[in-house]
Amino acid sequence: MNSAREPIPAAEDVSLLCTAISAAMNRSIRETLTRAGFDDARDSHGYVFQHLLDGPVTIGELAARLGLTQQAISKSTIELERLGYVRRVADPDDQRVRNVELAERGWAVIDAGCAARAALNDQLRRRLGDSELAKLINGLQFLAAEVGALDDLESRNLVPPS
Numbered sequence: 001m002n003s004a005r006e007p008i009p010a011a012e013d014v015s016l017l018c019t020a021i022s023a024a025m026n027r028s029i030r031e032t033l034t035r036a037g038f039d040d041a042r043d044s045h046g047y048v049f050q051h052l053l054d055g056p057v058t059i060g061e062l063a064a065r066l067g068l069t070q071q072a073i074s075k076s077t078i079e080l081e082r083l084g085y086v087r088r089v090a091d092p093d094d095q096r097v098r099n100v101e102l103a104e105r106g107w108a109v110i111d112a113g114c115a116a117r118a119a120l121n122d123q124l125r126r127r128l129g130d131s132e133l134a135k136l137i138n139g140l141q142f143l144a145a146e147v148g149a150l151d152d153l154e155s156r157n158l159v160p161p162s
Helices: 014-035 043-049 059-066 070-082 106-128 130-146 149-154
Strands: 086-090 098-101
Touching: 014 086, 014 106, 043 059, 043 070, 043 086, 059 086, 070 086, 098 106, 106 130, 130 149
Parallel strands: none
Antiparallel strands: 086 098
16 A cells, blocks of 8 residues: 655645745845855855844854854854954953954845845835735745744744754
């Protein structure tokens, strides 16, 4: 007896649709960042940046928030510092502790990414209209909440895929 299910057509598979849409939108954002002079920015950098928006944090705090080792975060931080996106600074309360904070270039790439995402939303608004875009966003928010992703998104607690 064959217990294999009939595959869901790709165009009706919610998971595959979300993956394909995410990949296409991400590609568009990366192209915009490249044109803006941030061709060295990688997707993985955004996972670090989200935790620096509210101010400096230690390597240990970054590691804990991202579910990675301190060694992995140290390596990533060294790369980001070399690229000019972050800098390491002494903690004002304990000069022995080094914090990581966004550098001017880090803020600039974040601003460029926000502008690129806003442009995609504007493009969708022009194509769909305000009402249909609102329905789409509500549906996506419902889906994100159902799978437990909305809280992570709103709290800037997204973790890199393993």
